[in-house]
Amino acid sequence: VQEPLYMQLYKTLKDDIVKNYQVGDKLPSIRKVAELNNISKTTVESAYNQLYAEGYIESRPKSGYFVSDFNISVANLKDFKESIEVNKNSYKYDFFPAQLNGKDFPIKVWKRVHNRVLNSDIDFGSYGDGQGEVELREQIASYLNNFRGASCRASEIVITHGFSDSLSLVAKLLKDRSNTFAIEHPGYHVPRRVFGEYGYKIKKIDVLEDGLDLDKLKKSGAKIVYITPSHQYPTGVIMPISNRLKLIKYMQNIGGYILEDDYDSELKYRSRPIPSLQGLGEDVVVYFGTFAKILSPAIRVGYVVLPRSLVSSFKTSYEAHFAAVCKVTQKSLAIFMKDGHFDRHLRKIRKINRQKHDLLLKLLKEYLNDSYKVVASGGGLAVLIMPKVDFDFEKFKNLAVNSGIKLYFAKERSGGEFEAIRLGFGGFEVDKLEEAVKCLAKIWHKSLL
């Protein structure tokens, strides 16, 4: 079998880069290479992708492709055999915002519960319930009704393997009802990507000081809107009850849907959790939840609560839908919740993370002085800060890499100009935080202009 065209091209280009190019040189555009060689743009793109994946070239938005410092990147390059996982060991301090500390996971109870399930009469010969095991859905319903002010039943819940799986399901269910999808701006990038993949037209709606701009939403004509009302991502804004009710009323009138992402709602450190929108308008709210931030991101369990009208659609369109999660995991989680371990764990996780949250704020004050402001805090697993003075972000980013600090920026994940730094504390142990902030402060002060 002859080598495919893109591999031939890739090899030619690679040789050319190694022999004739300097670091930073611009490569000809994909279109130009395609025209010159009389081949398809797809082929050229594949060759460029390969060069990119192997670290020979880099892409700069709106400028094109440039030769990387590949002697460094090739040396650092993980072999193609390896994964895309961020190699955590290569960073001394990782401020990843969606992380818990593995030591807080209730491994003993989890093992016990797992064994109980494996010793029970579980049928490994057939698919489980397509909506998810009913005992888990019942536990989730009761949890949401008691602790999140929701109003739902097990029959309205679908178990998924996480937030984007939930989004895909809902994007499919809503497709016949509308093709316009409104999102918060700035806002979380994942819903935009998933709904975009299903062909929805995306409308960005500004977030004001009291949450989503309802007038703009109305003008957009969108019948589906994604919001994070209890803790807006990334600004932290909370939508007041009056606006919540207005939004629900509006969607009821036009027959639309509100997709409520209740992320971080369980982790509130300064107030009681705000009841979900779902409880106020169960007929128009699609509610998204996950266990990733309160139990473990490793077990891959999320869920979505559907309004009745969508339950019907789900049942008729996905008659042979297969559950997304292993029966053993689902049944273990159900027992874990039923026996009260989840409540206990939640209290523990909230306490530990409140402690780290408060400590992080204190340390920032101590080490960054007056050069920053806190943009969002009081909940979740991260604090957002911004420089209050002139600041060289590029220098800061480079210094971070060189100092072994892994940082996360709101801009990269919210599609906006919202230049905040997301300092996740969930993965840290309490007594490691000061050391991490000290190290951060060092590069911070060097980046002030």
Added chain:
Amino acid sequence: VQEPLYMQLYKTLKDDIVKNYQVGDKLPSIRKVAELNNISKTTVESAYNQLYAEGYIESRPKSGYFVSDFNISVANLKDFKESIEVNKNSYKYDFFPAQLNGKDFPIKVWKRVHNRVLNSDIDFGSYGDGQGEVELREQIASYLNNFRGASCRASEIVITHGFSDSLSLVAKLLKDRSNTFAIEHPGYHVPRRVFGEYGYKIKKIDVLEDGLDLDKLKKSGAKIVYITPSHQYPTGVIMPISNRLKLIKYMQNIGGYILEDDYDSELKYRSRPIPSLQGLGEDVVVYFGTFAKILSPAIRVGYVVLPRSLVSSFKTSYEAHFAAVCKVTQKSLAIFMKDGHFDRHLRKIRKINRQKHDLLLKLLKEYLNDSYKVVASGGGLAVLIMPKVDFDFEKFKNLAVNSGIKLYFAKERSGGEFEAIRLGFGGFEVDKLEEAVKCLAKIWHKSLL
């Protein structure tokens, strides 16, 4: 909060049906109800969906909605709290083709392996590798290379939670390369549904006696084609090597992709397994595999092998992709494979199901005489048969329901006119088969014209 419009309409309609309609009466069309009441079609549809879900009305293709015999269906109706799972207990014999017998699952070893994983230093605080745990990918690669004639590396594999999850991933990855998707006709309905949801134009390509009609494929202009070359679904046709090579060559020339669904490939009872296409054209073949039919449908693990060009796209577009499967399940499966349990289990499952397959064919001969022909056999977990004489399918279906026999028809799942009956034997115990076939024969003979 006021009741939504569709619920009001639903209640009015329900009252009307109960008081003024007879079983079998036709309801006004959705459009008509919308016009009469000056409301949107979506609202009417939601109300109808609700009536449908509760069993008041039924829908007949191209005819509209009719009042059901709801006194019966309401009595039988599972409360809305319940799931969409088929209640297996209500059937005496279930010929579901995608089922294994739970008793054949190696539960003891699985428990041991699970405990080993839970006792190891697994990090429950963070997401796992987005492509799937590397040790599982390595085991799968080695299995495919040794037993399926594949040529792949761990770096080219992505772990998913099953076949349709794999399809979604590939539909997303290919979207920028082509918008036309060719499928076998008759063929499995799921790829058409998934690619349809992502907005691809679907081209149906006839299946001839030597597999997919390559001339028609060329004429269609499609650059992506889904095939089941080793055991065409549902006809059982095997694509000969000459056509396999032609197809690969063609796709290499046009820069296209072949999606190879290798379902049932491990379960061949009359020949050695046919090597996969992937090994012949790893640069153009996307390979789909799953553990559902050889280990358990309940653990929800599948995988896809990507050509290099798509690995690059995966890495660049899904930088923060989260694995679809719980770390514990993935790591358990990896050890299960590494320690040789999987090989042993596969031999066992193949032997047991060959026995049931042969017995089923023998029993059919004995009880159905000359009135049927075998359309597909020799592999997998089902045998496909068709009546050879004039046959009342509707009567047959009704008799089956009344006799507690759950049957599956190729037509419903392959979008064609291929009127075959899929007799799954995987879920049966050997000594229950005769009883089941006897019962089937009784209603079969009553349905001959």
